[in-house]
Amino acid sequence: MELSRKIMSIRPSATLAVTAKAKDLKAAGKDVIAFAAGEPDFDTPENIRQAGIDAINSGFTRYTAAPGIIELRKAICDKLKNDNNMEYDPSQIIVCNGAKHALANTFMAILNDGDEVIIPAPFWVSYSAMVEIAGGKPVIVYTKAENNFMLSKEDLEGAYTDKTKAIVLVSPSNPTGMIASRENLQAIADFAVEKDLLVIADEIYEKLIYNKNKKHISIGSLNKEIFDRTITINGVSKSYAMTGWRIGYVAAPPAVAKCINVIQSHMASNANAIAQKAALEAITGPQDSVELMRQQFEKRCDYIFEREEEIPYISALKPEGAFYLFVDISGTCGKKYKGTEIKNAADFATLLLDNKLTAVVPCADFGMENYIRLSYAISLDDIKKGMDRLAEFVSELE
Ligand SMILES: Cc1ncc(COP(=O)(O)O)c(C=O)c1O
Numbered sequence: 001m002e003l004s005r006k007i008m009s010i011r012p013s014a015t016l017a018v019t020a021k022a023k024d025l026k027a028a029g030k031d032v033i034a035f036a037a038g039e040p041d042f043d044t045p046e047n048i049r050q051a052g053i054d055a056i057n058s059g060f061t062r063y064t065a066a067p068g069i070i071e072l073r074k075a076i077c078d079k080l081k082n083d084n085n086m087e088y089d090p091s092q093i094i095v096c097n098g099a100k101h102a103l104a105n106t107f108m109a110i111l112n113d114g115d116e117v118i119i120p121a122p123f124w125v126s127y128s129a130m131v132e133i134a135g136g137k138p139v140i141v142y143t144k145a146e147n148n149f150m151l152s153k154e155d156l157e158g159a160y161t162d163k164t165k166a167i168v169l170v171s172p173s174n175p176t177g178m179i180a181s182r183e184n185l186q187a188i189a190d191f192a193v194e195k196d197l198l199v200i201a202d203e204i205y206e207k208l209i210y211n212k213n214k215k216h217i218s219i220g221s222l223n224k225e226i227f228d229r230t231i232t233i234n235g236v237s238k239s240y241a242m243t244g245w246r247i248g249y250v251a252a253p254p255a256v257a258k259c260i261n262v263i264q265s266h267m268a269s270n271a272n273a274i275a276q277k278a279a280l281e282a283i284t285g286p287q288d289s290v291e292l293m294r295q296q297f298e299k300r301c302d303y304i305f306e307r308e309e310e311i312p313y314i315s316a317l318k319p320e321g322a323f324y325l326f327v328d329i330s331g332t333c334g335k336k337y338k339g340t341e342i343k344n345a346a347d348f349a350t351l352l353l354d355n356k357l358t359a360v361v362p363c364a365d366f367g368m369e370n371y372i373r374l375s376y377a378i379s380l381d382d383i384k385k386g387m388d389r390l391a392e393f394v395s396e397l398e
Helices: 014-027 046-057 070-084 098-110 126-133 153-159 182-195 254-267 273-284 288-310 345-356 380-395
Strands: 093-096 116-121 137-142 164-170 198-202 230-235 248-251 324-328 371-375
Touching (some): 014 345, 046 273, 070 248, 070 273, 093 254, 098 248, 116 126, 153 182, 164 182, 345 371, 345 380
Parallel strands (some): 116 164, 198 230
Antiparallel strands (some): 093 248, 230 248
16 A cells, blocks of 8 residues: 655654664663763753642643643743743744644645745754645755854845745754854845745754853844744753653744644644643743753863864864754765775764764764764763764774
8 A cells, every 4th residue: 555655755863763773772781872862861850840740630631722721821922022022922822742843833834735945954854854744845955164054145045936935944053053143143034024935943942052152032033024924933842851741832923823723723632731831830930950951061062072173084163052063074084994984974973883882963864964963962971981982983994
């Protein structure tokens, strides 16, 4: 029987594949260091866990309104106003099963068959898959390291066609760790307004920033025209170490929010009720744990970057946010490890995992053949061990 042609042509997530292989090796008793996972290694803060327990014990275990409980949507509006300088009405907020689900809902809501979505590469693998599943066409635009991997006006002009519907923007970025400056954002905003496009702004890493000279700016806060065409995506997964709770949200122009609500009500009913209560505590409760986790990530960021800088043939920009180091390994291409030639990042990652039990994500699926991504959402001890192994591996190349 022929299954969905659209889905059969989409590959499963490479990030999850590497994590799975590393987990299998770990389960087999091997001492694997995995720089692969895209989730904080911290426990969800105690007050948030308690809110979840309280929700269960008080019987808050039934369906909720499809877009989420009103207290949470109001709290999200307050947060977006106070932190991001954007004023939304609770009817414009839909709480979803993670930011990923918020994005998937969004693409389904805005795309008709063949509509094009500009996605800057390197890109988080799920954007293009989600666009395709929704019937759209991802248009991948390759950004440059010298431009901090941000989209320029020229990039946008080169990618634009009369089918272009939206531009994806992620800052701080997965996988590059770079943050869009006000100028970057203004260029995208001006282009979107001029060409009548939507902007999907993924702000999931907004609280994890280490570059003291940069702060997170929401593109929707620049002016009224861009606000009216911005769909802001955020959630609690990364900032509050809540990846397993599955709460994200979308804040959208009223017509888009209505469409998303229809999709959500038919396909998911609502996000997990208990997790919505926990997310309410995360957003409205004490925020000191967010800063404590950020400080840990900052220490790790400084350390991993310093170590990477000492290793020959590879290079990276210092991450400004999120928890990824994006490493150019093209200087190792053509070299051999114990007789096997490295042709690209996939070869590099396979040899590194097989020989040094260190897992990194090869970034071909992120649109960059010669880059690997190292997540530093692991302990400093493990980072040290992993970087020792990486340095040893590179020193053994011939
Ligand atoms: C850029 C980006 N957006 C969204 C998500 C999804 O977040 P969630 O776990 O809330 O679905 C991730 C997770 O890796 C991500 O890296």
